[in-house]
Amino acid sequence: MQGFILAIAGMFVFFLGYRFYSKFVAERIYRLDPDYVTPAHKYKDGVDFVPTNKFVLWGHHFTSVAGAAPIVGPAIAIYWGWGPAFVWVVLGTVFAAGVHDFGALVLSVRNKGQSVGTLANKIIGQRAKILFLFIILILVLMVNAVFAWVIANLFILFPSAVLSVFIQIPLAIWIGYLVYRKSKNMLLPSIAALATMYIAAIIASRVPALQIDLPRYFGGEENIVAFGLNGVAMAFFVWIVILMIYVYIASTLPVWKLLQPRDYINSHQLILGLVILYLGLFFMGSREMTAPMYNADATTPWFPLLFITIACGAISGFHGLVASGTSSKQLNKETDARFVGYLGAVGEGLLALLTIIAVGTFFATQGDFLSSYSSFGAAGDIGLGTFIQGAGQLAGGIFIPPDIATTIVAVIVVSFAATSLDTAVRLMRYIISELGAEYKVQKLTKKHVATTVAVGSSAALALLPQGPQGFGSGGYLLWPLFGTSNQLLAGITLLLVTLWLKRQGRNYLVTFIPMVFVLSMTLWAMGRQVIFDWSGLGGAEMNLLLFLLGSIIFVFACWICLEAYKAMRRDGQQPPRDQDASM
Template sequence: MSAMIVMFAGLAMMALGYFIYSKFIAEKIYRLDPDFKTPAHEYEDGVDFVPTNKFVLWGHHFTSVAGAAPIVGPAIAVIWGWGPAFAWVVLGTIFFAGVHDTGAIWASVRNKAKSVGALTGDVVGKRARSIFMIVIFLVLLMVNAVFAVVIARLMMSFPTAVVPVWGAIFVALIIGQVIYRRILSLPVVSILGVIALYALIWAGPSMPLQMPAEVLPGVSGNATWILLLFVYAAIASVLPVWVLLQPRDYINGLQLFVGLFVLYGAVVMLNPTMVAPMFNSDVPPGTPSLVPLLFVTIACGAISGFHGLVSSGTTSKQLNREPDARFVGYFGAMGEGGLALAAILVATAGFASLADWQAMYHAFGQGGVTAFVQGGAYIIHHGLGMPEVTAATLLTVMAALFAGTTMDTGLRLQRYIFQEWGEIYKQEWMKKPLPATLLAVGSCLLLAFGAGGADGSGGMIIWPLFGTTNQLLAGLTLLVITVMLVHLRRPMWFTLVPLCFLLVMTVTALLFQLRTFYEQGNYFLLGLDIVVLIAAILVALECAAALKRHRAAVASESQ
């Protein structure tokens, strides 16, 4: 099968989804109102609540939700063949992710920009809120701790990426000032910013920076990078959003979209063959079944609960006009779906032969970022003639910047969680940004170094539960949105069907994992899996009861 045909088919379907289906959802289901006063205007403070140009906000949202997950998940899931991964990414983006992301923004904006966890208390009940907040905290803990490890390992493995990754921060600081003070127009700033970022990528191979294997006695280079990343993320999480978060995400979003065009352009020029099978029956021993694991292995890129946290945590506080939620939320999901599609293409067509592909995927869990970088560099080199080391640097920086922007937003969201707990439990000190940030960073470092030792990779211990916990969060977010729609007497099937499918697949995957952890003797993950499973059941029951109450109330009012 030609990779170019697969690419155009996927992009065409997603384009139709945005221009037709998202318009229907925005106008007929969520009924986005241009005259509604958004929290960004009502509570404007210049720090967290800042009315923002929809293109800049799209950049923040897209790069925050994407991370490395839409690269890693699809590049692993093609072990079952590229066909199932392609179908779930395309259909999931159109009917699941776009609806979920737009709905989470809308629900939060209509409720004073509350996070989906706090919002659950108003829509469903206090018990559901308490359980939901724990699930949210676990997801954020996993994301922040693990993405720090991912970025650190990328910089240790590819020292040519260090200058572009850290240089992007200084470019963003300058751009933030230029945009905020209106020194230059947004198009001019955008062009100059992208040129600056690509100049850093071009310079990266000539200025590699290798962290020593052991910086201090007992402190590895990997651990040093992790510590530096958390120091940076802590500072970024308390700065006003316009200073660093918005411009960094916006300019990275543009740079990463250019990177996608380079990848897609190389596919068109080379027109490689999908050397991997469409449906792979010759999977390595020990590979779990496609159903339900496909639907939790590919989360970001199809649908992800983390998106709901960003949508209701930072994006809703910056939305200038309510109709902007369609462009920011749904088109943001399209961008992530496009990245996941590119990951599928390069992880299956970026090899010279089927034997080369099988050598990469000799065991489940192989592939991921490595397959993305190697396969993408192969396609760009042979399709566009770019030196392979430059192409590899470009793709490594893409992965690292996605992970970095997600970590920036993730730590800010974790700070919000502690502040909301301070609000709920009347702890005034916890409501302040600095103590909440220190608690967020401290919990991540406790997991990273407490569970992982001096290397700081403790987040990887609980990472096997990320897929199921994250998808559970997406299903529960759709439940909250559905309850709101019923209360407002609007059609609920467009959210109810995705959430039912997602909850069934996620709970089934949790049960599959219970057996796996038990057989492996991994009683820590077994216990954590049971906690997550119980939380899922309890919140689902609470939401079902709330849904029944609202439907009964609506029925009685109509009589």
């Protein structure tokens, strides 16, 4: 199978999904009304509620939801062959993520632009709000630990990318200063900053002296540096500590100083990266998928783990937060929701599809693939690195030398992961403060105390799990937990949309079926891992940390299923409300 044929096949299904299925959902199920006065008009305040052009809003929605997660998941899941990953990404996007993101947007628009958390409180009750906060807390904790590890790993694998990533910080501060203190336009300085970063990447990939290679400085794997840690483990430790200090500072600074200018530069990178790689794919033409369609030798079964390995890119609860938190307050017309919500999910699906193709075409032969992706654990370790090298090869289609392209793709992926990291730390700080206020622990409501707790727990989680290669290789063990908490969030949003549709007396199967599917797969996968992989009962050694975290998430999942069942039953006893009534 040729890579570009797979891309065309995926795009064709996405097109059909948007053209027909989303149209059906918009007209028959959500029944969008072009005359409905959206919150953006009703509560217009120039800050949160601002009517926005649908193309601009889609672009913003897409750049907010797309990050490193839709790359990491498929790069690991291709372990079972490209077939299962491809089918789940394509069908998941069309039937689950599309209606989920679209539904969250419509539900919020019909409820004064309120967020999913507030709606859960209103529809299910106070318990649901606390549950919701805890799930988000776990989700962001996973994001912090996994992405800190991912970045450290990429710095070690691609030392030529380090310089560009660090140059971005002063450049972003400089842009923030120009824009918000000197009222300059952001477009030109940010393009100049991007050019500077890429020039640095090009020079660094050719000049070894500019490659910041910590394992080499520490004397490599054979050399024990301190505390029994070898050079590589020490490099992990140092990078994770540096990253944690960075996110502490970044997440306590005012957003305009660093976070926003950096996001702006990263949005260029996202768009540029997607364009270059898809162009490369189509111009290169004949690149065979060397990964097998189905890996019959996989020792870890794909069912049901596939569904929590690929969360972003197939269905992700995080999108519901963005859709109901910001996009719903800026929707100009209710009918725009289909374009913004559904196509936002499709955009992320395209990123996941690209990842499958980049990894699937990277290896020279199927034997190479199978020896590299020898186990699920190995897939976790090498997935992202393989994507970067594969993407470097794809960029060769438009005549960019592979070593330079690889460095630039590494810079792009690290930038995404870094954005996810400091946004998640900031979010975690807010949630800790909110929980502190809820349970009357005054100290936790303070900015620096909350940030210290957030950063400390994330660092501990990134450093504690022991992976197969010793210290510092445990980061990806947490990946299934990240996928699970993300899917649980999606389950809650789908439940809310289903209840809303039920109350309106409409056919709620379009959201009910994905909800049942996502929640049951999550429960199944988590239960299986907790009992057979982490508890010590199934032959594998006990892993206390993962067992505890997994059990907590498992209990949350059961809790949500129970709440869903109760809410559906309670609701069944009420007569349906009229068409335009809000919740």
